[in-house]
Structure formats: structure tokens, C-alpha cells
Amino acid sequence: MTVFYRGPCIVITHRDFRILRPHPRVFPIRDLRGVHVVVIDRSGVSITVGSSGMAGVAVVVIATGGLDLPAPLALIGGVALFAVATLAGECFRASARRYELRAVCRSEPVLLFATSDVRTFGQVKRGLIRALQAYDG
Known part of the structure; x- marks a missing residue:
């Protein structure tokens, strides 16, 4: 199993995007469509x-x-x-922006990940991009 990102709340593999906390959920990579970033400015x-x-x-x-x-x-x-x-x-x-990864999974809009930490968000986003590329390839 290839792991593209492992953190305290998220694990991304070539098969799925796992949310460990606060509410555990699993999204199969093959079912994710329309993955996009939303930036909420709370200044x-x-x-x-x-x-x-x-x-x-x-x-x-x-x-x-x-x-x-x-x-x-x-x-x-x-x-x-x-x-x-x-x-x-x-x-x-300093934390005026919230970064979100959103997608559609089995015809339902889902929030995959949200944080105000730019570094962690970038790591999770890159991990998901790699997982999607590996699935397509």
C-alpha cells in the first residue's frame, strides 16, 4: 500500500482518503470527483x-x-x-484564512479537509493530488 500523506487526522493512500478525527470517514479515491480548493477569508x-x-x-x-x-x-x-x-x-x-479541500463523492458534496495552517494544507493537498494521479495512471 502506497501512503501519500500520514498525519494525526488524515491518511491518504492509493486507495482512499481517510479522516481519522474528529469524525472518522473513508472516501475511496476512485469515487472522488471535482476535487477543489476553497479559501475562506475571515479578515x-x-x-x-x-x-x-x-x-x-x-x-x-x-x-x-x-x-x-x-x-x-x-x-x-x-x-x-x-x-x-x-x-x-x-x-x-494571522489565522484569517481557512483552507478547505472539497469534492463530490458518490453524488454528494463533501468536505475532505479544512485548516488555517497553510503548511499542513499544502501537504494534504499534494498527497491527494498524488493519490489521484496514481489512480488515473
């Missing part, structure tokens, strides 16, 4: 998180001003929250 999420963070900072600064805290303490708290909100926004932006 709008980072704008929402950043905006929410900015609103949170404003609320905290206003609230601490009402408690008669010293101005430097209120400023430090506001800057710290702004930094956390910005960092959260950047984390979401």
Missing part, C-alpha cells in the same frame, strides 16, 4: 475584535476616571488593555 473578524477592544479600553478608562484613581494608573490600565486588544486582533488576522 473581517480582526476588525471586529479590534473595535471591541477599543470600546473596552474606552469603557475602562471612563470607569476608572469615575473612581478617582490617579491619572497615571488609569492611563497604564488603558494602554495595557489596548495592547491586549491589538494583540488579539493580530492573532485573528
Whole structure:
């Protein structure tokens, strides 16, 4: 048996595409048609998180001003929250794209694999291409 890709969730052989986790399924290579890539851009999420963070900072600064805290303490708290909100926004932006491998198997559209990790996605995609070529050849 020729193995084209082996990972913690996926195994691709010359016969089938096996999903091990989270819901085990097996798709025979001979039944896969119309294999294609879908890229979902979720960059709008980072704008929402950043905006929410900015609103949170404003609320905290206003609230601490009402408690008669010293101005430097209120400023430090506001800057710290702004930094956390910005960092959260950047984390979401870094994983703003989701990559999916989709196909039709026995007349049913199926999602074979999805991730935001570009490297893993490329490895799985290449493994599936090789398996399809081996089946055709």
C-alpha cells in the first residue's frame, strides 16, 4: 500500500482518503470527483475584535476616571488593555484564512479537509493530488 500523506487526522493512500478525527470517514479515491480548493477569508473578524477592544479600553478608562484613581494608573490600565486588544486582533488576522479541500463523492458534496495552517494544507493537498494521479495512471 502506497501512503501519500500520514498525519494525526488524515491518511491518504492509493486507495482512499481517510479522516481519522474528529469524525472518522473513508472516501475511496476512485469515487472522488471535482476535487477543489476553497479559501475562506475571515479578515473581517480582526476588525471586529479590534473595535471591541477599543470600546473596552474606552469603557475602562471612563470607569476608572469615575473612581478617582490617579491619572497615571488609569492611563497604564488603558494602554495595557489596548495592547491586549491589538494583540488579539493580530492573532485573528494571522489565522484569517481557512483552507478547505472539497469534492463530490458518490453524488454528494463533501468536505475532505479544512485548516488555517497553510503548511499542513499544502501537504494534504499534494498527497491527494498524488493519490489521484496514481489512480488515473
